[in-house]
Amino acid sequence: MSETLKKQNSSPRLELLNITKQYPGCLANDQICMTLMPGEIHALLGENGAGKSTLVKTIYGIVSPDAGQILWNGHEVDIKSPAIARDLGIGMVFQHFSLFETLTVAQNIELCLTKSQLEKIGNLAEKIRDISKDYGLNVDPDRYVHSLSIGERQRVEIVRCLVQSVKLLILDEPTSVLTPQEVAGLFTVLKQLSSEGCSILFISHKLHEVTEICHTATILRGGKFVGDCEPANETPATIAKMMVGDLAEQDAGYEKAHGGSVIFSANDLHLPAKNPFGTSLKHINFELLKGEILGIAGVAGNGQEELMSIISGEDNRNLKKVLTLDGIDLGIMSAGARRKSGLAYVPEERLGRGAVPEMSLSENTLLTHSSGFVKSGLVNWSAVKEYAKNLISQYSVKCHGEFSEAKSLSGGNLQKFIMGREIGQNPKVLICAHPTWGVDVGAALAIHQALLKLRDQGTAILLISEDIDELFLLADRMAALCDGHLSPVVRTEKTSIDQIGQWMAGTFINEPKVSEALA
Amino acid sequence: MDIDLITQVLFAAIKTGTPLLFIALGEAICEKTGVLNLGQEGMMLMGAVVGFMAAYATGNAGMGILGALLIGMVMSLIFGFLVLHLGANQVATGLALSIFGGGLSAFVGSSVVGQTITGFQPIEIPVLSDLPVIGKVLFSHDPLVYLAIVMAIIISFVTNKTRLGLTIKAVGENPHAANAIGIKVLKVRYLAVMFGGAMAGLGGAYMSLVYTPMWVENMTAGRGWIALALVVFASWRIGNIVLGAYLFGLASIMHLVLQGMGWSISPNLLAMLPYVATIVVMVIISADKYKEKLLAPRSLGKPFDPRQMA
Numbered sequence: 095m096s097e098t099l100k101k102q103n104s105s106p107r108l109e110l111l112n113i114t115k116q117y118p119g120c121l122a123n124d125q126i127c128m129t130l131m132p133g134e135i136h137a138l139l140g141e142n143g144a145g146k147s148t149l150v151k152t153i154y155g156i157v158s159p160d161a162g163q164i165l166w167n168g169h170e171v172d173i174k175s176p177a178i179a180r181d182l183g184i185g186m187v188f189q190h191f192s193l194f195e196t197l198t199v200a201q202n203i204e205l206c207l208t209k210s211q212l213e214k215i216g217n218l219a220e221k222i223r224d225i226s227k228d229y230g231l232n233v234d235p236d237r238y239v240h241s242l243s244i245g246e247r248q249r250v251e252i253v254r255c256l257v258q259s260v261k262l263l264i265l266d267e268p269t270s271v272l273t274p275q276e277v278a279g280l281f282t283v284l285k286q287l288s289s290e291g292c293s294i295l296f297i298s299h300k301l302h303e304v305t306e307i308c309h310t311a312t313i314l315r316g317g318k319f320v321g322d323c324e325p326a327n328e329t330p331a332t333i334a335k336m337m338v339g340d341l342a343e344q345d346a347g348y349e350k351a352h353g354g355s356v357i358f359s360a361n362d363l364h365l366p367a368k369n370p371f372g373t374s375l376k377h378i379n380f381e382l383l384k385g386e387i388l389g390i391a392g393v394a395g396n397g398q399e400e401l402m403s404i405i406s407g408e409d410n411r412n413l414k415k416v417l418t419l420d421g422i423d424l425g426i427m428s429a430g431a432r433r434k435s436g437l438a439y440v441p442e443e444r445l446g447r448g449a450v451p452e453m454s455l456s457e458n459t460l461l462t463h464s465s466g467f468v469k470s471g472l473v474n475w476s477a478v479k480e481y482a483k484n485l486i487s488q489y490s491v492k493c494h495g496e497f498s499e500a501k502s503l504s505g506g507n508l509q510k511f512i513m514g515r516e517i518g519q520n521p522k523v524l525i526c527a528h529p530t531w532g533v534d535v536g537a538a539l540a541i542h543q544a545l546l547k548l549r550d551q552g553t554a555i556l557l558i559s560e561d562i563d564e565l566f567l568l569a570d571r572m573a574a575l576c577d578g579h580l581s582p583v584v585r586t587e588k589t590s591i592d593q594i595g596q597w598m599a600g601t602f603i604n605e606p607k608v609s610e611a612l613a
Numbered sequence: 614m615d616i617d618l619i620t621q622v623l624f625a626a627i628k629t630g631t632p633l634l635f636i637a638l639g640e641a642i643c644e645k646t647g648v649l650n651l652g653q654e655g656m657m658l659m660g661a662v663v664g665f666m667a668a669y670a671t672g673n674a675g676m677g678i679l680g681a682l683l684i685g686m687v688m689s690l691i692f693g694f695l696v697l698h699l700g701a702n703q704v705a706t707g708l709a710l711s712i713f714g715g716g717l718s719a720f721v722g723s724s725v726v727g728q729t730i731t732g733f734q735p736i737e738i739p740v741l742s743d744l745p746v747i748g749k750v751l752f753s754h755d756p757l758v759y760l761a762i763v764m765a766i767i768i769s770f771v772t773n774k775t776r777l778g779l780t781i782k783a784v785g786e787n788p789h790a791a792n793a794i795g796i797k798v799l800k801v802r803y804l805a806v807m808f809g810g811a812m813a814g815l816g817g818a819y820m821s822l823v824y825t826p827m828w829v830e831n832m833t834a835g836r837g838w839i840a841l842a843l844v845v846f847a848s849w850r851i852g853n854i855v856l857g858a859y860l861f862g863l864a865s866i867m868h869l870v871l872q873g874m875g876w877s878i879s880p881n882l883l884a885m886l887p888y889v890a891t892i893v894v895m896v897i898i899s900a901d902k903y904k905e906k907l908l909a910p911r912s913l914g915k916p917f918d919p920r921q922m923a
Contacts, residue, residue, distance in 0.1 A: 156793055176795035192790035194783045196907055201779050206794050240907070 105168055107132045107293045108153070108262055113162035115148050122148040123159070124317045130262065135284060135294045137304040137325060139337055140314035146297050149314070150264045153295070154186045155179040180206065185255025186264040193247055195240035202239060203254045211258065218257075225256050229283050243577075244395050245276040252283065263287060264295045269303055270560065271393055274595035281307050301330035313337055348546055350570045350586060353383025357554045358523045359418050365404060365411065373397040375404070378580040380573065382523060382554040387545065388583070389569025390558045391594050397578040398527065398558050399442070405525055405556075406439045407432045420522055433462060436522030440512055440529060442558075444505060448512045451501035455493065456482035458500050459515055481518075489514040489540065506533035513541055517548050524548065527558045542568060562591055576600035616746065622866050623750040627758060630862025632657075632816040632824065632833075634761045636840035637847070637854045638768055639812025645772065645849055646805040647785040647912035648696065651707025653813050654837030655714020656688040660817025662722035665828040668730050677730075677822050678757075678815065685814020686807045688714060693806040697799050700916045711837065719830045732826040733757060755823050757815075762855075764812075769851035781805065785910030788917040798917050813837065839888060846895030848908045857895050864890040 108130040115123040122145045130136050138146050151157040153164065155173040164171055166182055173179050179186075193202050200219050204212065215221045219235040226233040231249045239247060248268060255263055265284075269277045284294055284307060298304055304311060305325040312322045313336045321336050363378040375397050382388055392398060403409040405417060407429030417424040419435055427435070441447040449458045456475075459482045460467055467478050482496035489510040493503050500508060509529065516524060529545065530538040545568060549555055559565050565572060566586060573583040574597035581597035596602075636653055643650050660681035668677030692710050695701040733755040742752040772778040780801060783791045788798045816836070821828050839861060847853030864887035872880055 155795075176793060180795070188790075188793060192787075192793045194786045194790065196786055196911075197779065197782065204776070205779055205783055205796070 106130060106165075107134075107167060109163075109165040109168075110149075110153070111163040111165070113149065113152055113159050113164070115145075115152065115157060115159050117148075121317050123152070124319075125162070126314070126317075126319045128312050128319075128322075130293045130295065132261070132293055133288050133291045134310060135288050135296060135308045137308035137311035138295060138297045138314065139301075139304060139311055139333065141337055144314040144337075145317040146314055147266060148317075150186065150266060150295060150297060153179070153262075154184060154264060177208070180258055181208075183259065183261035184264065185258060185260035185262070186266070187248060187251040187255065187268055188266055193239045193250060196238070198236055198238050199233060199242075199250050199253075200235035202250065203235075203257055206254055207258065215257065221257060222253055225253055229256070229286060230279070231283065244271045244393050245273070248272070248280070256287075260292060262293045262295065264297075266297045268296070269298060269300060273393055273598040274562070274591060275599050277303070301333050304333065305330060348542075348567065351386055351549060353386030353554065353570065354552070355384055356381045357384045357420055358382040358556075360405075361416050361418070363401075363404070363413070363416050365400065365409075365413070367400065368409065373400055373578045375400050376578045378578075380580060380583055382556055384522075384554055385549055385552045386570045387549050387555040387557050387568050389565035389572045389586070390556065390575055390580070391562055391565050391572060392558075392560070392575035392598050394560055396575045396598075398575060400578070401575070402439070402441065402525055402527055402558065406437070406441070433519075434465070438462075438516040438519050438521035438524045440509075440516050440524070440526040442527040442531070444508050444512060445501055449500040449508060452499060454497045454499055455486065455491075455503075455511060456496040458511075459485065462515060463519065485511060485514040485518065489544070505531075506537040509533055510537055510540060513544055517544060520551075521553055523554045523556070525556045525558070528560060529557070530561070530564060531559075562594060565594075566591065574598045574602075576603065579603050618870070620746050620749045622863070622870060624754075625866045626863035627750065627754065627859060628824065628862065629865045630859040631758050631761045632819040633836050633840050633843065633861055634765065634855060634858035635812050635816035635819060636837060637843045637858055638761075638764055638851070639809035639816075640840055641844045641847075641849055641851065641854055642768065642772075642781065642812075643805045643809035644844055644913055645781050645785045645910050646802050647788060647910050647915065647917070648802050648806055649703045649707065649914045650689065650692055650710070650806060650809055651704060651841065652688065652692050652710025652714065652837075653809075653840055654833060654835065655711040655718075656685050656810050656813035657714075657817035657820075657833045657837045658718035658831070659688050659714045659721075660685045660814030661821040661832060662718040662725075662817075662828055664814070664818030665730070665821040666722065666725055668732075668822055669725055669728055672730075674730070674733050674822050678818055681814040681818030682811045683814070685810040685812070685817070687810070689806045689810020689813070692810075693803050696916065697802050697806070700918055703914050703916070715831065722828045722830070725828050726830070728827065730822070730826050732822045757819050757823055765851055765855050772851065782910075785912055788912050788915075792917075802917070816840075839891065842892060843895065846892060846899060848899045849910065850908065853895070853898060856898075857891055860894055861887050861891040 106129045110126060110128040112125040112127060113123050114125055126149060138149065140146050148157055152159050153173065155175045155178055158174065164173060171182065173182070200222060203222060204218060207215070212218065222233060222235040225231070231253055233246070233249050233253050239250065242250065248271065268280060272280065288294055296308055305328065308325050310322060311325050311333070313320050313333070315337060323333065325333065359381045360378055363375055365375040367374045373396060378401070380388065390398070400409070404411070404413070407424070407427060410428065412426045414425050415423055419432070419437060422435055424432055445451045450461070456479045460473065460478050463481070467474050479496050485491070486493065486496060491503070491511045492507045503511065513529065526545070529541050533541065545555060557565065557569055569586050571583050572586050572589060572594060574581040574594055576598055577600055579600065579602070581602040636657060640650065640653055663684040664677040664681030667680030668674045688710065692706055695706045696703045735753050735755050738752040742748040744752070772781065780796055784796060784798050784801045792798050817833060820832055825832070843854060843857045843861070847857050868883040868886045871878070871883055
């Protein structure tokens with residue numbers, strides 16, 4: 095606990111005592127204690143599944159704890175619902191946003207307010223404009239949420255909390271969806287709030303951010319409290335050690351490759367969105383070389399999904415002479431035919447797209463490997479099982495066996511299995527989205543090495559990720575997507591996080607000459 | 614066609630469209646909260662038979678309406694319990710409810726087949742009903758016709774202008790997010806389902822108390838199904854639902870008029886007219902697919918379990 099803060103404000107704003115929550119088969123929170131002072135920016139750290147989300151949902155009244163006490167300004171409170179939490183002055187910005195896309199900003203905010211609050215505010219639209227001006231948030235109350243970018247939506251959620259004059263603001267991984275520049279903007283707002291006495295609980299697993307703005311940090315591992323610290327006195331490495339337990343094997347830098355001849359190209363790929371929540375692709379051009387990894391950065395929702403589905407063939411609109419794989423026009427080819435010509439695909443969504451949740455691992459193997467295992471319409475099941483068993487041991491997938499249902503695996507293990515299955519097809523081109531999202535450190539390392547090995551065997555890999563650090567680690571060349579525009583493609587060693595960050599925000603769109611200068 | 618015939622056709626069209634309007638309005642609210650209740654036909658038949666029996670037993674058509682409202686709500690509660698509480702598949706449960714209601718209404722009503730009652734008397738609105746043509750077409754109906762129009766106006770106001778309307782829309786779009794900001798999703802859905810049941814019962818009662826004041830097995834003749842289609846083709850917009858319901862009424866009457874005029878078209882083909890005409894017009898109205906996707910309740914048909922956090 096920070097000494098300076100303690101001296102300034104003798105009584106804590108929020109105290110958690112022995113909070114415990116048991117889910118079927120998983121102890122999400124095991125006797126967790128935590129203290130928050132007024133004006134404190136407190137980080138809640140831990141790997142996926144450490145129990146961070148459960149803990150903040152308990153504070154916000156969405157999850158009711160099995161045991162433990164919550165003290166608010168020194169008094170015990172029973173937060174049964176989010177409405178009670180908001181009444182106390184607790185606001186929350188969710189990781190997966192809780193906004194309604196078919197309503198306007200003002201309507202979204204109105205839904206969170208009680209009648210008496212609304213009467214006190216009077217003109218809600220005016221209030222929203224005032225707040226967004228005071229904090230430099232730039233939120234227009236009359237716009238429909240579906241027309242807003244991800245960063246704008248987050249600002250709406252923050253304004254929604256500020257309208258209710260919050261005393262504790264909870265942010266669940268707020269920076270994972272923002273460009274580096276947007277993150278800087280968010281931090282300015284948080285610092286301003288903190289100086290006004292608002293406590294902030296900040297969930298993250300990006301350590302350099304935590305050391306930058308947080309006064310104190312609580313670290314969870316496997317549902318248990320493992321320690322707290324003052325991030326200013328720590329380094330990312332020492333905090334990481336507490337999060338992971340033993341010193342995790344960090345990815346060292348890898349050697350960059352120079353690709354060979356062109357194997358895949360997109361030539362003026364221009365495609366209107368299929369639905370109002372989608373993004374149109376705008377005149378995208380790029381070439382993929384044999385034996386290289388091309389990384390595409392960008393905040394989710396800027397056209398990644400559309401780009402992947404048109405390349406994989408899921409989006410079956412006919413484009414003539416736009417996508418070419420090894421000299422073949424992909425034009426009207428179905429997703430299956432594209433796979434047969436050497437295209438493999440690891441989608442972002444593991445359950446439902448990458449694998450059928452209710453089917454066993456061996457059945458899921460068969461889905462993309464049909465040609466080898468089927469003779470005159472009959473499936474050679476023993477060969478399929480053998481193959482699945484091999485994948486499981488080769489990629490150390492933790493599961494009961496090849497008969498396990500895909501949905502019974504953890505995200506990281508299923509991802510290793512899917513990666514292995516796709517790599518096993520010896521593809522000419524692999525499209526791969528967010529390969530290590532939600533995957534623990536050890537599995538991420540294994541996936542990285544598998545990708546690099548595949549690259550060295552001559553496969554061209556298109557890597558789409560929101561994790562800039564990962565892209566800089568793996569990609570040989572890089573570009574960024576913003577609002578369906580693709581930035582110029584540059585070699586990774588010739589660019590910087592700052593430059594890619596600006597491209598993610600779309601600075602390249604109005605300056606077409608930059609591309610020529612950099613090429 | 615002379616002016617009298619036109620007046621009569623339009624008058625009958627509004628009457629014919631009224632039961633459809635009741636059901637479609639109820640189902641629209643239900644679907645706006647994300648619940649698809651395919652049991653409309655069953656609830657409507659139960660409303661028709663119970664409404665008729667209550668009116669027959671008490672000699673009071675008002676009691677018939679009350680009975681129909683109650684049985685509609687009871688039927689919808691069965692549906693609500695299965696799909697909301699137990700998380701059963703909405704499509705299968707709704708279909709079962711329709712079949713169940715059809716059979717049960719035939720069984721319950723066997724004793725009153727062929728009996729007659731005095732239904733509602735028309736109310737001629739003073740001054741307005743004296744207007745030429747319009748007076749007869751719009752202002753000399755039975756009270757339920759006016760009720761349907763008033764309901765449409767109220768529902769349109771509530772869904773577009775009030776907090777309750779926002780809540781309904783929010784639950785239908787994203788129940789998990791609605792839960793996270795403290796809206797009681799299941800409560801909203803239960804109430805919407807019950808409202809839909811009451812309206813379906815009312816639509817059924819209109820058939821057996823006013824439209825043809827008697828009870829015949831399966832007398833609703835698929836109106837519950839056409840109402841379901843109407844809601845979707847009207848893109849959940851109340852104005853379009855009103856238009857579609859009366860259009861259906863008009864086409865139903867036209868097929869009788871055309872037959873009467875001795876058109877040499879198979880009566881079976883003519884009988885299709887109301888269904889085809891309604892659907893074709895509604896498809897044309899909602900041709901802008903891009904815009905329509907914004908209007909559809911995005912969680913429609915998907916169960917919500919508050920214990921399972923997204």
